[in-house]
Amino acid sequence: MGIVRRLTEKPWLSPGLHLATEDGAEVRALPAAAVGLRVYFGVATVMFMLIGIILVMRMGGHGISEAQAPDWKPMYWPPLLWFNTAVLVLSSAAWEWARAAAQRGRTRGLRAGLIAGGALALIFVIGQLVVWRQLEEAGCGITATTMSAFVYLITALHGLHLLGGLTVWGRTTAKVLAGRDAAQVRESVELCTIYWHYLLLVWIVMFGLLLMI
Numbered sequence: 069m070g071i072v073r074r075l076t077e078k079p080w081l082s083p084g085l086h087l088a089t090e091d092g093a094e095v096r097a098l099p100a101a102a103v104g105l106r107v108y109f110g111v112a113t114v115m116f117m118l119i120g121i122i123l124v125m126r127m128g129g130h131g132i133s134e135a136q137a138p139d140w141k142p143m144y145w146p147p148l149l150w151f152n153t154a155v156l157v158l159s160s161a162a163w164e165w166a167r168a169a170a171q172r173g174r175t176r177g178l179r180a181g182l183i184a185g186g187a188l189a190l191i192f193v194i195g196q197l198v199v200w201r202q203l204e205e206a207g208c209g210i211t212a213t214t215m216s217a218f219v220y221l222i223t224a225l226h227g228l229h230l231l232g233g234l235t236v237w238g239r240t241t242a243k244v245l246a247g248r249d250a251a252q253v254r255e256s257v258e259l260c261t262i263y264w265h266y267l268l269l270v271w272i273v274m275f276g277l278l279l280m281i
Contacts, residue, residue, distance in 0.1 A: 116225070116274060119222060120273075120277050127214070127215060144203065148195055148202065152195040153275065155192045156189070156268050158188050160185075163185040165181040165185075170257045171250075171254065186237045186241060189237070196227055226267065230267055240256045
């Protein structure tokens, strides 16, 4: 029996997408927010993938000789980058803790997980800004070399995506602190957790790529 979407359905007015079978029975599908998040993942993945491909093409062919490549010189990697990566891992773990608490209806654990996840994410963003200053002081500013320009581009785009997630985190956390129970914010917490795991994966892949080139 085929499944078709009802033409009269307005998904932007309902909490989720609905499908109808030929006999009129309605089947609830993924929430609109979940569908939107998957579309966003696809677009963001393509964007970061293209940046990675261009980076490899631009830097991979160099003989690592400054005479052969005037805009190339060894990149300085501040030790703080590894600390920031660890902080982002902990932030993702805190979100997983919050999701588990929401699924079990434990509002206290949910509150603690949200606060920890958001605070660690803020520390990561601040740490990345400090890394920018350290790169500038080491002579690897945004206009120093092509490599440093890519480093600033990747960290800036990743940071902007993280700040976007923090906006949703702020609204969700405010609801929990205002007295909403875990069941009322469970969907938001689950989507935010997936979003944070995705940003962690993107950072690990892009940072690893930078280190290998």
